[in-house]
Amino acid sequence: MTIESKKNIFVKLGRFLSQFSEAENKQREDVEGNAIFFDSFANLITLSQSHNGWYTPEQVHYAINSWAEALTDENLDKWLSMYSFDNVKSKRIALILAGNIPLVGFHDFLCVLITGHDVLVKTSSNDQHLLPFLAKYLIHIAPELESKITFTEGKLENFDAVIATGSNNTARYFEYYFKDKPSIIRKNRNSVAVLNGEETKEQLIALGEDIFRYFGLGCRNVSKLSVPKGYSFNAFFEAMFEYQDVIQYEKYANNYDYNKAVFLMSNFQLLDNGFLTIKEDYSYASPISSVFYEYYENLSDVEKRLLTDTDQIQCIVSNNLIQNSIAFGETQKPKLWDYADNIDTISFLLIT
Template sequence: MFFSDHRIAAVSRLGQFLREFSSDSPISGGLADIAEELRGAVTKSHRHNGWFITENVMYALSSWGEALTETRLHLWRSREGGAQEVNRLRVGVVMAGNIPLVGLHDFISIFLSGHFAVVKMSSDDECLLPVLVKVLLREDPLFEGDWIFVDRLDHIEAVIATGSDNTSRYFEYYFGKYPNIIRKNRTSVAVLDGTESEQELVALGEDLFRYFGMGCRNVGHLLVPEGYDIQLVFANIVGWDDIVNNNKYGNNYEYYRALFLLNQDDFLENGFLIVRDNKELHTPVSILHHSTYLLPKGQDRLEEWGDQIQCVVGHGFLPFGTAQLPELWDYADNVNTMAFLGSL
């Protein structure tokens, strides 16, 4: 059953568990053992992947806890047309591993749709999800027949695959014969108009630096009006200066700083971020591009980049500081996952 009450209740219970876990509240419902296992998985995630520092993993868990409320889940169902019967299929999902639990939305979507999930996790993010699904099993042990974790996708009837522009060609070759959603590289943009408050520019730091800027919803490019003083941004993101002490981020910063100095390229830097006046949309870790726009709200540049953009932050767009807090119905690449699953 697509969006059944039973499945919504189970996912809502997962959300409650995550809210309790991330706020250090007592764990209700006899799930204390899973909470202890999750604490170990958080630690293991960081040991396994240096980008997955505890602060960011806990932020991801907390964010999912806030998203998976009963109210939001029922609103999601109402936006997708309510409960309905589905022809149950084996849906493969290839998960990315750039930020913690980036594949959880696909997993929950397949679970709520009533299909069977054949899950290939990323080797960079393989510690957390197997623990979280145990909360669903406590709600109903029969859910164990709703998914399987695999090293290789076989015997599937549809697929959702997330990767880079390079891996998307591989996905299209191998999975093109199935109904599919194949996602490629995207990044996000902030449009500044010069009237931003200090509080908004401070919040912009969250969009720039959360998860070290590695998510497709992280801002990597600022669109600014002619004559904009980029020092206004520098002055309000100093609270993130400790980010450079992460070895992986710091190595990226030092590498590109040395490269630009060697090439005598123009850039600004503040000890933890390199800023360049550059029209290229995509940027490596530790680098922020900015360029000017002509049309109101940067429509000329946004239209130029089109489907390379995941989301836009700024006045008239997403509020500053919320890029990494999408609603359940804010689908990646603007492709409605639930509509896809419901059409199978």
């Protein structure tokens, strides 16, 4: 298959996904495979929360819409034009996927197939349905992919390289177990917002999207704030009020009650608005329903620390205060060329 033909397959997938939104699911006549897959996918979206309590229809639709927007001719052309795909020798690439947010492993899956390799997928127990369904759709519109896509629930065997995503603890196991294979091993990461007190209400509301999307379960979710000494959180909390409905979700509410109780029993000083606690803490990784914050006196000190801790950071959000930071509200809208952990997956696959 040529790179152009592979690109066109994923453009067709993007068109299929574009039919599904939280407002309505609307079939388009120009989308291939609807007679077989449209109703089944709509039902799967509805059932996703029964498979994983965090996968509410709103969150699943958001993930689907994000991929629909990414898988266009323009985006794929821009992304793939950065590489040469000449003389790629097909190999079998194993993927060990996370399940913290819907379709979190799709980018790795896409990268393997677009480079011409075969993919061996071990899904997370928390996300066992969405990606296999999309794989069936791809095989329907491009039957030649059937021999290139394998899902397994057992031990990974007969593969040439691996991309594995997990916690810091599982990463140590992966590094040992796959020490003789080319690999990308992904660990825990968190995202940080750097504020200076001059942010508009609209920017702070957008920051709430970075905090609350997927209930804060993703590595691209902001879990830590860096704020200037003497910063008032009044405007921050006022903006966060836009997301108060998050407490209506039982799993989130249970985490809020539990983590708040743990903090209070430990005599930690908290700021709380009834659905989010914020706590002064040096760490980057805050529990669900909580965001840590840290005061700074000089932005240069913040930049130095973030540079030192780059292996713990996924995204930095600010109003152009920090070099290479992204705008508020954009953390969960990565482009195809925005690689997890800043490791170029395509380049890895081309030289593997």
